[in-house]
Amino acid sequence: MHPMLNIAVRAARKAGNLIAKFYETPDTVEASQKGNNDFVTNVDREAEHLIIDVIRKAYPQHTIISEERGELAGEDQDVQWVIDPLDGTTNFIKRLPHFSVSIAVRVKGRTEVAVVYDPMRNELFTAARGQGAQLNGYRLRGSNAKDLSGTILATGFPFKAKQHSATYINMVGKLFTQCADFRRTGSAALDLAYVASSRVDGFFEIGLKPWDFAAGELLVRESGGIVTDFVGGHNSYVSGNVVAGNPRVVKALLSTVRDELSDSLKR
Numbered sequence: 001m002h003p004m005l006n007i008a009v010r011a012a013r014k015a016g017n018l019i020a021k022f023y024e025t026p027d028t029v030e031a032s033q034k035g036n037n038d039f040v041t042n043v044d045r046e047a048e049h050l051i052i053d054v055i056r057k058a059y060p061q062h063t064i065i066s067e068e069r070g071e072l073a074g075e076d077q078d079v080q081w082v083i084d085p086l087d088g089t090t091n092f093i094k095r096l097p098h099f100s101v102s103i104a105v106r107v108k109g110r111t112e113v114a115v116v117y118d119p120m121r122n123e124l125f126t127a128a129r130g131q132g133a134q135l136n137g138y139r140l141r142g143s144n145a146k147d148l149s150g151t152i153l154a155t156g157f158p159f160k161a162k163q164h165s166a167t168y169i170n171m172v173g174k175l176f177t178q179c180a181d182f183r184r185t186g187s188a189a190l191d192l193a194y195v196a197s198s199r200v201d202g203f204f205e206i207g208l209k210p211w212d213f214a215a216g217e218l219l220v221r222e223s224g225g226i227v228t229d230f231v232g233g234h235n236s237y238v239s240g241n242v243v244a245g246n247p248r249v250v251k252a253l254l255s256t257v258r259d260e261l262s263d264s265l266k267r
């Protein structure tokens with residue numbers, strides 16, 4: 001196994017086990033609001049602490065970017081660990097057992113290894129660039145859908161950016177007439193892992209952060225899919241807008257998403 005993937009897996013499992021333990025003792029979970037409808041708990045922070053500790057011991061010189069701590073610059077700016085210690089915090093708080101730990105390592109802007117770990121199902125999704133994607137060691141292949149008919153699409157509502165509600169609802173409305181159905185699971189990292197494993201056929205969301213999709217993006221790519229922004233380009237790390245699926249599904253998704261784009265989302 002790629003040495004950095006090995007460390008990422010160790011960190012993700014440790015954090016996942018901690019999250020699962022806290023899930024059993026809801027009285028010890030303390031939630032607070034970071035912003036409108038945007039929550040964080042002591043568990044997000046403790047999981048993040050564990051992950052950073054594992055990485056720092058193995059690679060003290062690397063840079064770390066994680067949701068709750070922000071950027072921890074290392075001597076080596078070329079290697080960045082992009083971390084979401086708990087993706088699906090709202091599910092976790094509501095005791096809805098669907099959330100994950102997401103860790104990606106990017107070298108000079110290119111993602112080399114990725115892990116998304118679901119501690120409630122003990123499902124470990126991994127990928128290394130050029131070496132495929134796996135679920136618990138088994139090779140993953142994405143959906144072979146030819147267009148949107150019969151597809152199940154995953155998405156996330158823009159609950160932190162409600163100014164985009166109308167645009168988003170129009171996109172979903174148009175897509176709904178073309179696909180079979182939608183899922184809104186509450187963990188973007190798992191949504192992308194599910195695209196990689198063809199549990200869903202495609203995904204799109206407005207306004208994600210790099211830690212929400214960096215690992216999932218490599219999982220999708222290494223299972224034969226593509227990930228783009230809303231105009232088919234490579235600007236998701238800036239715009240936060242993400243579309244994923246096999247090339248035919250992404251093409252079909254984009255043709256509707258593009259039609260509905262408001263000016264503020266045309267990036």
Ligand code: IPD
Nearest residue numbers: 086087088089090156186187188
């Ligand atoms: C959120 C989840 C959710 C997505 C949001 C993310 P968090 O991450 O991935 O599915 O819809 O956009 O912010 O805050 O639970 O780590």
Ligand code: CA
Nearest residue numbers: 039040067089
């Ligand atoms: Ca969050």
Ligand code: CA
Nearest residue numbers: 084087088212
């Ligand atoms: Ca997240």
Ligand code: CA
Nearest residue numbers: 067084086087
């Ligand atoms: Ca998070």
